Amino acid sequence: MIKEKLKVVRDEIPQHVTLIAVSKTKPIEDLQAAYDAGQRHFGENKVQEMVEKAKQLPTDIHWHLIGHLQTNKVKYMAGFVNLIHGVDSLKLMEEINKQAKKAGRIQDILLQFYIAQEDTKFGLNLQEAMEILDSQSFKQLKFIQVCGVMGMASNTSDHNQVASEFRTLKQFFETLKQNYFQDQPCFKEISMGMSGDYPIAIANGSTMVRVGSKIFGGR
Ligand SMILES: *Cc1c(COP(=O)(O)O)cnc(C)c1O
Helix, strand or coil, X not given: CHHHHHHHHHHCCCCCCEEEEECCCCCHHHHHHHHHCCCCEEEECCHHHHHHHHHHCCCCCEEEECCCCCHHHHHHHCCCCCEEEEECCHHHHHHHHHHHHHHCCCEEEEEEEECCCCCCCCXXXXXXXXXXXXXXXXXXXXXXXEEEEEEECCCCCCXXXXXXXXXXXXXXXXXXXXXXXXXXXXXXXXXXXXXXXXXXXXXCCCCEEEECHHHHCCC
């Protein structure tokens, strides 16, 4: 069942877009089924849950922490997490940098932007992001690498609004690329699109989609 659903989603996604299977709340057997069908990128929104699952599953999985992150949780995943999507403060960057240094790694992160017309979603606006990137404190962080941006569109059936929010995120990406990351090929990811809106996200420049319920069923 998971195998078939995974194939349906995969067939809709172009080669250059990474599919992250969002497995939060789902049991190990479900992740294993997706893994057996060839899936290697998995997304979780809770650090502890991701750590537990990572211990039980093959080590060639790429783990993505996609949820809101508290500084006191960073240390538990610093040794293995591949990409942290929800980074929205300098304080969090400093803690990630500290733990990455301890673990002997350069940690890839994405800056989370607020693009939705809802007040429940976390994230930066463009000015806040630029203030962070301009700061001396940021420039001293040698153990993190900013690889792009992440955002969530409004939960609405209005396609035009969702498309417009994704275009906004794409513009933020281009602006930051131009002003801060022109000579950094690592800065290339736009993480946007979930089960309900990933085709719209891909049409508007997404490079990573985070798809949960459409693969694993409802939560
Ligand atoms: C849960 C979650 C997803 C996946 O949502 P679905 O609607 O199940 O595809 C994607 N991104 C984030 C940040 C999430 O928390």
